[in-house]
Amino acid sequence: xxxxxxxxxxxxxxxxxxxxxxxxxxxxxxxxxxxxxxxxxxxxxxxxxxxxxxxxxxxxxxxxxxxxxxxxxxxxxxxxxxxxxxxxxxxxxxxxxxxxxxxxxxxxxxxxxxxxxxxxxxxxxxxxxxxxxxxxxxx
Numbered sequence: 001x002x003x004x005x006x007x008x009x010x011x012x013x014x015x016x017x018x019x020x021x022x023x024x025x026x027x028x029x030x031x032x033x034x035x036x037x038x039x040x041x042x043x044x045x046x047x048x049x050x051x052x053x054x055x056x057x058x059x060x061x062x063x064x065x066x067x068x069x070x071x072x073x074x075x076x077x078x079x080x081x082x083x084x085x086x087x088x089x090x091x092x093x094x095x096x097x098x099x100x101x102x103x104x105x106x107x108x109x110x111x112x113x114x115x116x117x118x119x120x121x122x123x124x125x126x127x128x129x130x131x132x133x134x135x136x137x138x139x
Contacts, residue, residue, distance in 0.1 A: 005046040008045040013053035014085050027058045031055075035050075071132050072129055080119050082122070106127065
């Protein structure tokens, strides 16, 4: 698979959001760390997209969680941290990034879950949730 600049941005945003969820550190510190120390080849990401994702997700995390709750089959605290971060990113994109087709949002969420998912077959869960949500959020 050819990795696009935006996919790379999502990948690093996922890692930054995951780090924030676990540590609850200041997101500006996490953002700085990723932009200046963690990302190996900054030329191959869309920095504006990365910044938009992490700022938008972290600032709106409670709102995104409330949107997510009716679509998941378990309590929010029972979700794995990777799955929660992927869903937050994808929901944020479905609502705020109308320039990204909903099928791309779903496919990117699935790919992130396959690459980083902590639970076996978490990509199926992500697919099911995002498919239901996309029908409501993008119609």
